[in-house]
Amino acid sequence: MKIRSAVLRHTTSQRPYRDSAPVTVEELTLGAPRPGELLVAVQAAGLCHSDLSVVDGNRVRPLPMALGHEAVGVVARVGPGVTDVSPGDHVVLVFVPSCGRCRQCAAGRAALCARGAAANAAGELLHGPPLLADHTGTPVRHQLGVSAFADHVVVARESAVVIDPDVPFEVAAMFGCAVLTGAGAALHTAAVRPGEAVAVYGLGGVGLSAVMGARLAGADPIVAVDPVPAKREVALQVGATVAVDPADAAALIAGLPEGGVDVAVETAGSAGVLDACLAALVRGGRAVAVGLPHPDSRLGTSALAFAGEGKQLLGSYLGDCVPQRDIPRFLALWRAGRLPVEKLHTATLTLDDINQALDDLADGRAIRQLLRFGASCDSADAATPAKTED
Structure with missing residues (x-):
């Protein structure tokens, strides 16, 4: 046909x-x-x-x-x-x-x-x-x-x-x-638990679905990070407790009671943003890589973050x-x-x-x-x- x-x-x-x-x-x-x-x-x-x-x-x-x-x-x-x-x-x-x-x-x-x-x-x-x-x-x-x-x-x-x-x-x-990949990243890959602090970087369809997934799991607080004000507004409508520009994210997250988040979800497709996710974690926290950066991209995170601080980097495909x-x-x-x-x-x-x-x-x-x-x-x-x- x-x-x-x-x-x-x-x-x-x-x-x-x-x-x-x-x-x-x-x-x-x-x-x-x-x-x-x-x-x-x-x-x-x-x-x-x-x-x-x-x-x-x-x-x-x-x-x-x-x-x-x-x-x-x-x-x-x-x-x-x-x-x-x-x-x-x-x-x-x-x-x-x-x-x-x-x-x-x-x-x-x-x-x-x-x-x-x-x-x-x-x-x-x-x-x-x-x-x-x-x-x-x-x-x-x-x-x-x-x-x-x-x-x-x-x-x-x-x-x-x-x-x-x-x-x-x-x-x-x-x-x-969008829903499978984003909500699944929070609910399945990260297995967010009630009361855990979560940050989601990148608020497209996948990132906003991750915000919704974190809310379903009972996360608190949920920090939504994106440079576009309109997307941050939608994030607040679907479950984020606070939404910030990337320039303000590190300071806000460092000011949380534990000095970081338990889970950070990267959906922007950027190695630099994934580095920021790892830096935002508390000891033993979990970073979830969802976005698709260029294959030549490399991380700049210290290898000691994993064995020394117990941080985890989890890949997530289709959530x-x-x-x-x-x-x-x-x-x-x-x-x-x-x-x-x-x-x-x-x-x-x-x-x-x-x-x-x-x-x-x-x-x-x-x-x-x-x-x-x-x-x-x-x-x-x-x-x-x-x-x-x-």
Whole structure:
């Protein structure tokens, strides 16, 4: 079938992107779902810094590539052998298609699936080579097994989590990356405990989800750090007890009763910020690396911080979540008013707005922009769950 998709053919850091236009909207041919795959009509897809890092070359991926890795859609067709999903089901798409059989999956660490990681690195799907091709017949790679900046996609069954159909698309889309990665970093990777002091550096969709996760865990205080005042304001709305500019963060954290925090979460994709996280910890504290810095980045922290002070540096991918388990749990918390994900939504755009959206993301003006496909946008009222007391 023919689809419209956002395609990256060359990386560039030349800005503004609305002028350099690294991403083009093209008509591609999409093959039919193979055994173990689904054809999904995309309804909403979120723009994430992980997408930006592919465009500017910080994350090296095989090109040309159809972009997009955070989305929600409606199943249009199932491939042979798929018996637990039906056409018409609503599904959140996730960027790690965990196979369920490798050593990591068997250990309960679905986010680190070895087969899924290999397929993602090659720009393929879990069950086979790319199904996308341009007008010349040249294969186009899939981004993280999803390629959701398109009206239709084929994904592995393992990349889709079935959800209730009453969840608004503009809310559900953010659960595939932002919520899993951020809330999971606090709840799973760091395993924040009630009463622990937490600092979150970087307040995009992932960072604000980490703030919400820390609040769910009972952390106090929760310090939110970002240079953008509007993002700091949202952080206070979703659970932070104080929000500060990075220039003021070190002094504020040093002034806390214990002289630091128990947990510091880095979501900015900066080695320097990760150094600041380690410096902010009390003895025995835990720093969680969530952002994606350039592969050549190096830390400047003293090695003695670990054995000498008992500090821990923890890597977190997809928030150490198991999507089939955790997306339903997080959606239940959203329904209860305890995970106000709708506050992350900054703008709703069309596929043709993609390069301008990259500029807004790079400039820090946006938290979560959503590209909308299919029916008209859900109303703001429909996207707000019933409130309950905390």
